[in-house]
Amino acid sequence: MTTHVSMLTATDARSHIHLIVGSNPLAAARCGQSLSAGASPILLVPETAELHYALQKRIDDGEVKWIKEAFRDEHLFTLGREEIDHVVDAVFVTSGPREPLSAHISTVCKRNRIPVNVVDAPQLCTFSLLSTHVDGPLQIGITTNGRGCKLASRIRREVAASLPPNLGSAFLRLGDVRRRIQEEDHLLHMALADGDDVDDSVDQLASFNKLVTEADIDAAKNRRMRWLGQICEYWPLKRLAAITDADVSNILQSYSDLSSSPSPPSSLNSATNNNSNNTPSPPPKRGRIILAGSGPGHPDLLTRATHKAIRAADLVLADKLVPAGVLDLVPRRTPVRIARKFPGNADAAQAELHEMAVQAAREGKTVLRLKQGDPYVYGRGGEEVEFFRGHGFGLAGDRNLGAEGGGEGSVVVLPGVTSALSAPLFAGIPSTQRDVADQVLICTGTGKKGKAPVPPEYVRSRTVVFLMALHRVGGLVAELTGYMDSEIRDETGENREKEVGEAKKRVLWPRNTPCAVIERASCPDQRVIRTTLDRVVEAVEQEGSRPPGLLVVGAACEFLNKLDKGQAWRVEEGFRGLDFVGDGLDLGE
Structure with a gap:
């Protein structure tokens, strides 16, 4: 083809x-x-x-x-x-x-x-x-030539997420260096005359790494430009992104002050796990089901208990939103099944995982039911425990079902870091803040079978986190800022709209209330849209949706991150909040 x-x-x-x-x-x-x-x-x-x-x-x-x-x-x-x-x-x-x-x-x-x-x-x-990523003068475009626009968008996000922050600023500085060198040494004319690379659409020329010496008269004239090219080629991107004015000054003053022997970075070896000493023992007569939360997304936010369960499980049954970084920790020998959830099939997919878990546990296997966030915070964890209990697998310590101490035939529930509390943190939103917010309310934006739940009333000092809300953010905003039909009709169905204002049944949210949409919290392609209730629908519609995501509403949203005057919304891409892990910090591994 x-x-x-x-x-x-x-x-x-x-x-x-x-x-x-x-x-x-x-x-x-x-x-x-x-x-x-x-x-x-x-x-x-x-x-x-x-x-x-x-x-x-x-x-x-x-x-x-x-x-x-x-x-x-x-x-x-x-x-x-x-x-x-x-x-x-x-x-x-x-x-x-x-x-x-x-x-x-x-x-x-x-x-x-x-x-x-x-x-x-x-x-x-x-x-x-093209599907584009923009960071200052840096633009990255992805196209599939009409074969898969959504895939192009995903590739663009992953490429952008792999780049260090502030790379656009580095281009501004390095571009200024190039311009000043050209002005001072008349290199633009020289580059065109001797064939030096001035086109960034092709790879470097074969002479790119040629040693520049004072004896080479032509090379001496453009030595700084060549060294600038080698800095761009061989410096780690993180180092380039952190380039300073002092670095720029050094490049301009003397190429010899920089590294004299640049070399391509060596390839990173992928770590492999050697489990040769961990010979699995024969399976017990009756297995165990572990219901665990995988946290908001970043694998470093797993609890140690869940990480141990991932390494020890004979079968992993994961929700579809469990991020790839977490699933990468599953040993290759362990089969992984992802929930086949899509609109209209959620209940069937859930039932399928339930049956697989029970069957495997009856065969003596340790089954890890891996969920996003925390199992009991809008994770249907209670329903799953109830189902397993009905099939003879009681909650650890449930003596009437013979599951003492979390042994054979038991269900063990492990907590996870819920995005309801961690996502605002990663977005720079203190959910509670003295003199701003003294309470946090966690709500669902969608009730059972898609029914709209009763919205919370406005409290000035409250931060509200809505999970499972972005697909119906327009309806949610309308419910927060206006009365629902059920609130303006009495039991007989008679319209009571005029009486609502007098009764003050529910305090409505001001439309200028600060809010933030946080998507894929703690993942490399995390995105935060900062706006207000009256503009959030337009912002989500224009910027698109990147599930999983949540909506945070309240004055705390702007305590550390205020919008500029006249700015309807601001989009912030990427997450690097845990980059220090593994860079010399001992976390007790």
Whole structure:
């Protein structure tokens, strides 16, 4: 099977005119991307079209120009910049490939060599948008050439998560070094004349590691540039990310002050586990089921008891949200089964794991039922213990079922670090803070079978953590800031809306209450969206969702991290809070 590859380019779109055809959420996203690149988006839809609210807001704010007309071919040649005869620079069609207009616009654009992008229709596009990570001047783009957009997004996140923080700042400093060297030594002309590498789209030339000596007159003229290139190639990324002004000064003053013999970093050897001395004993007549929490995500946040259970289990039954870093700790010899949970199959998947656990335990095996967070904090741990008890496996110490001391035929429950308390910490949110928050409430955002639970009332000094809420964040915000239908109707179904204000049954949350969405807490691709209740729905819709995640609401959210004036929300990517583990700190392993 053959496939094509695209020529990836970076376009300087400043001052460009982008034509956006469509009025849906994707059109709003395209306008945002266009603005971020410095272009001027023009929205082309009839006046009768129903605009997405984010589009309407950008229009009202003067960021997007709205031409209230249906598409005509002449729009392509009249709405652009004067310096290119009013031809638009690019066209984005957001209505999809099934609309006849999409194919027509594509044909006209191709005929006139106008770049065009049609959503979900690679065959109609002359260019595609990459899944990008941006850190200052650093941009990393991933494309699958139309074969798997969601996978491209995941790869982009994992690539970004593997990079050290502040790498973008390092590029700013190193770029300044390069510019100053070029100015001082006239190296730009020299580089073009002697073929030195000035293109970052190709690998280094064969002469890259050639020793620079004073005797080499040509090399002496550009020695600092060559040493700068070798610093970029061989310094560890963490070291580059931490480059200082003093380092910059040293590079500029003398290349010889730096390492005189750079060499490629050696490969890291993967640690292997040698269990040759741990010969497993014959299985007991009746096995054991261990119900354990894997914590919020980072493997270093496992309890020692759970880590021992992972190493000793004969079978691991894991929830689908248990992160890969934790599952990597399972010995290769141990089979792992992941819950096959998806919408509409949650109960069946749970039952399947239950049956597998009971069957294996009856065969004398030690079964580890590995759950995310803590088993008893919205982890359905109690239900599982009840099920196992009904099949003859009592909770450790449950004497009436012969499970004394956690021995044969027992269920042992091990705690885990719950994300409800650890995720705010990793996001820089003190759940309790003197004079700000004196209580923490942990709630679910979704009740049984998807039913909306009764929302908590507003208490100024309260921090509320909502688990399992982001998929219905719009409904949750509406419930927090307004009365539910069940609250304004009495038992007979009669409307009592006017009486609600007088009764003051529940204090509503102010819409400007600070809040934060925390996703994949403690994992390398952790993301925090800081905003307020009145903007969180828009933020999640525009930024997308990255489960598992939770919502934190309350004044504590802004105690250490205030938004800038006029800022609707701020997105923070990545987690490096446990990088010190293993770097010389003895934690008693």
